Amino acid sequence: MLDATTKEIKERASGGVINPAKTCQPIGAMYAALGIHGCLPHSHGSQGCCSFHRMHLTRHFRDPIMASTSSFTEGASVFGGGANLKTAIKTIFQVYNPDIIAVHTTCLTETIGDDIPNIIKTSEIPEGKMVIHTNTPSYVGSHVTGFSNMTKSMVNYFAEATTPLKKEQVNIIPGFVNPGDMREIKRLTRLMNAPYIMFPDTSGVVDSPMTGEFQMYPKGGTTQPELIDTGNSKLTIALGRFASSDAAEQLDKKCKVPAVTLKAPIGIKATDALLMTLRRAFVSDVPYELEEERGQLVDIMTDTHFHFHGKKVAIFGDPDIVTGITEFVMSLGMIPVHVLTGTPGGAVGSVVGSFEEDIKELVDQAGLKANIKAAGDLFTLHQWIKNEPVDLLIGNTYGKYIARAEDLPFVRVGFPVMDRSVHSYMPIVGYRGAMRLIEMISGALLDRQDRDAADEDFELVM
Amino acid sequence: MSQAQAIDGRQDFIITKGKQKAHLKCDADSIAGCVSQRACVYCGARVVLNPITDAIHLVHGPIGCSAYTWDIRGSLSSGEELFRNSFSTDLREQDVIFGGEKKLTAAIDQLAAKYHPKLIFVYSTCIVGVIGDDLEAVCRTAAKRHGIEVIPVQSSGFIGNKSAGYRAACDALFRLIEPENRELVGKDKSINYLGDFNLAGEAWIIRDYLRQMGVTVNVVLTGDATYADLKKATRASVNIIQCAGSMHYLAGRMEETYGIPYMQVSFLGLEDTSESLRRIAAVIGDSEVVARTEALIAREMSHTAPVIEGYRQKLAGKKAAVYVGGGFKAISLIKQFRELSIEVVMIGTQTGRQEEYDTINDLASDGTVILDDANPSELERFMTDQEADLLVGGVKERPLAYKLGKAFIDHNHDRKHPLSGYVGAINFAKEVYTTVCSPVWKYVRAGGEGHE
Structure with missing residues (x-):
């Protein structure tokens, strides 16, 4: 299927994309909103947007994804979508009865210029219920931007500084990660004895247990009182610059909660950084349980390092995740040769973000060189791989085409993963997440070695 | 709830x-605020046209519409795989403000140079309908420049629901199949098979049944179709339609314009499959075909019916x-x-x-x-x-x-497997049995057998 991808790289002046490594903002906003308890995400736009996002999220999480739509028609796009949104808000509270509706826009409603705050103000909202919104123009940023925007809106709408002194608690913004990761980050924080509020928190929502009943609003999600109370915390830890730091900074601005942005806690170094930050803030000791886990991880790294050393890797996906994975594979002695995200922002020297600089710094420190690109696509990644082959590909489901075309071992990480199951329950963060990554990476490499081994080289013990 | x-x-x-x-x-707009399971015009148009294997499907809009429809249909190809890539103009803020025509033109030029396709579909998305890019003009100019067909698909998401998208796709197809030589219209003693997208190879199964009956399939719309196949579409003497929702409109237009009659068929289930094959034989009106059809049905039923009966008893x-x-x-x-x-x-x-x-x-x-x-x-x-x-x-x-x-x-x-025809009926029954009679359901409710 990728036969037409040439080795020769020509400048593509059109700015068009072939085989994207990103998708649009609204789906990120929808996913973030699912992390509020009792919240129905609402897509203000055409029916297809909502349908596509639900389909995509359903394929990744294999759980029902509930969201409503303004169901735009030709009239709405000419006269504005105010009437549609008002009708929608009324219908939603009447029929689906959520506590909160979280509206996000689409390219259509951004372009026709619907004034969402004003429409919300003039809508019928039952006592005790809330409608929040965020702007998610699909032609800016990526799904990660949408996640970040909705998370920031949670701060705008809910956070309040109500106590004279800040509470001994920490806000944790986990970023666009799986519920399994969120659960692991919470476990680590609990073990560090730090009271916390995680937002958004999709655990218990998109990984809800089977009960034989359908819960429109499952048990999980950050509650409204918790979201309000984020303004009283003494610290916010934003995990991942792209998905989380905007909301953390906004919380600092609005409620004077100091913010720290850390890398997504993928691998030993980034997990250490998270735990050290918690230890400093809460003057707690790292419990033996975590020291043991860390020790086990180091033990595993030493047991297996010879499988990894000098292996070349191509990594793609969302910027915060890719940064974490890149750092971790380097700690195993692997060489990140190609590192790419579809999310824009982060060309070297730009002020918006700094994916390319972050990665460059990492590889520079190790005295390595890599192809690094933000706002790239998988066509480019494939061409890079053709020019400089790798031993392993790490990325989301869409990497499988390249893996097949180039016959590469492939580890599925990130969003979306639509052709394998259970991944959303299992963490890649923390020490245990790092162990899992090692299991996945070494499994892929050794399966390949077994497959390719001549009879006389086929080994029982590896 | x-x-x-x-x-x-x-x-x-x-x-x-x-x-x-x-x-x-029915056939009304959804109420705003519903958690509707419906999709949009673009989605409808894309799923109908997507199986055309040697075409470039270029989505003119922000990245999402293209990302969500990247190789999702499960349509199989006997050759070309170009359609399984995802092409987007990836419109950004600047394009929305100043218009996307330049970017679209550049994207078409680049894709034409890189892949040398005979056919490019350019899909319009919501935003294109609002910023007012002249898709027709861009496509016409590009087609001339490259000597290929570049067909705009008017599929802005908000202009209706999924059905409107089916119509937009049919309009694009209707343009595409316009014959160069009117003399040949309806002259082949073959049929077109409309509304099968060759999911899991279903169209191949039906094509094979028809071959056994002595009936030639001219082109399938659109499962495993190529540009060259589609160009001959008007030569067939009859159209048969499986998925009526998407293709009824095209069949109607082909009858109106080219005098090619159509008939509705269904290859889901034993009864409908046999009946449809008989009706096709009757339309062909050749006693040889009728006899071969009866032989085919008898042959297929003799080994299918007992299997279905086995499942029936369990279900x-x-x-x-x-x-x-x-x-x-x-x-x-x-x-x-x-x-x-x-x-x-x-x-x-x-x-x-x-x-x-x-x-x-x-x-x-x-x-x-x-x-x-x-x-x-x-x-x-x-x-x-x-x-x-x-x-x-x-x-x-x-x-x-x-x-x-x-x-x-x-x-x-x-x-994941064909559900059409006799083999499809067996697959269907087996799948029903597999899921309905799986042991996992015993563990669902607390106090069930799983809680022993």
Whole structure:
């Protein structure tokens, strides 16, 4: 299927994309909103947007994804979508009865210029219920931007500084990660004895247990009182610059909660950084349980390092995740040769973000060189791989085409993963997440070695 | 939400057979605020055209529309794989402000140079409809420049629902198939097979049956079709349609313009498959073909019927709920479930037409709930109230059914084996059996066998 991808790289002046490594903002906003308890995400736009996002999220999480739509028609796009949104808000509270509706826009409603705050103000909202919104123009940023925007809106709408002194608690913004990761980050924080509020928190929502009943609003999600109370915390830890730091900074601005942005806690170094930050803030000791886990991880790294050393890797996906994975594979002695995200922002020297600089710094420190690109696509990644082959590909489901075309071992990480199951329950963060990554990476490499081994080289013990 | 309320204004879209007048309201816009299972115009257009294997499908808009439709259909190709890539103009803020025509032109130029396609479809998305890019003009100029066909698909998401997208796709196809030589129209003694997208290779199965009958398939629209195949489309003397929702309109236009008659067929289930094959033979009107058709049916039935009977005995008395895209599939499914002694207790579609709902109403047993454009809470309520054991639906319905402890079958893009023809009937029965009789359901409820 990728036969037409040439080795020769020509400048593509059109700015068009072939085989994207990103998708649009609204789906990120929808996913973030699912992390509020009792919240129905609402897509203000055409029916297809909502349908596509639900389909995509359903394929990744294999759980029902509930969201409503303004169901735009030709009239709405000419006269504005105010009437549609008002009708929608009324219908939603009447029929689906959520506590909160979280509206996000689409390219259509951004372009026709619907004034969402004003429409919300003039809508019928039952006592005790809330409608929040965020702007998610699909032609800016990526799904990660949408996640970040909705998370920031949670701060705008809910956070309040109500106590004279800040509470001994920490806000944790986990970023666009799986519920399994969120659960692991919470476990680590609990073990560090730090009271916390995680937002958004999709655990218990998109990984809800089977009960034989359908819960429109499952048990999980950050509650409204918790979201309000984020303004009283003494610290916010934003995990991942792209998905989380905007909301953390906004919380600092609005409620004077100091913010720290850390890398997504993928691998030993980034997990250490998270735990050290918690230890400093809460003057707690790292419990033996975590020291043991860390020790086990180091033990595993030493047991297996010879499988990894000098292996070349191509990594793609969302910027915060890719940064974490890149750092971790380097700690195993692997060489990140190609590192790419579809999310824009982060060309070297730009002020918006700094994916390319972050990665460059990492590889520079190790005295390595890599192809690094933000706002790239998988066509480019494939061409890079053709020019400089790798031993392993790490990325989301869409990497499988390249893996097949180039016959590469492939580890599925990130969003979306639509052709394998259970991944959303299992963490890649923390020490245990790092162990899992090692299991996945070494499994892929050794399966390949077994497959390719001549009879006389086929080994029982590896 | 166990006590789902009916939405004001939705009552007319839901009826219970035997309890109300037969007329169900359908083919209307969804109510704003619904958790609708429906998609948009672009989605409808893309799923119809996507199986054309050697075309470039270029989506003019922000990245999402292209990302979500990247290789999702499961249409198989016997050769070209170009259609499985995802091409987008990836419109950004600057393009929205200053217009996207330049970017589109550059993207077409670049793709034409890189892939040398004979055909490029350019899909318009919501935003293109609003910023007013002149797709026609850009495509016309590009077509001339490259000496290929560049066909705009007018599929801005908000101009209607998925059905409007089917029409937009049919309009594009109608343009594409315009014959250079009118003399040849309707002259081949072959048929076109419309509305099969070759999911899991289904069109190949039907093509093979027809070959055994002595009937030549001219082109399938659009499963495994190529540019060259489509260019010959008007030579066939008859059109047969499987998926009516998407292709009825094109068949109508071909009859009107080229005098090619069409007939509705269905290859879902034993009864419909055999009947459809007989009707095709009758239309061909050749006694040899009729005889070969009877031989084929006898041959296929002799080994299929006992297998189906085996499954029937295991499944008799189970109840099914059906929620699919189009009406014709729904009709066939009622009959197909009867072959397995399974009663359909709830049935609905996203885009069924009035006459299809009339047929559904005639076929359904008393007490069956019939509904149009259902939302998840309605599906939940009726599956539960009607005590369905199984739901047939698409991607978004699957986890909903599972959460209710109901078995599920994907009769849409995510099907993993052919469901058409005799072999499809066996696959279907096997899949129903696999999911309905799986041991996992024993573990669903607390206190069930799993809690011993």
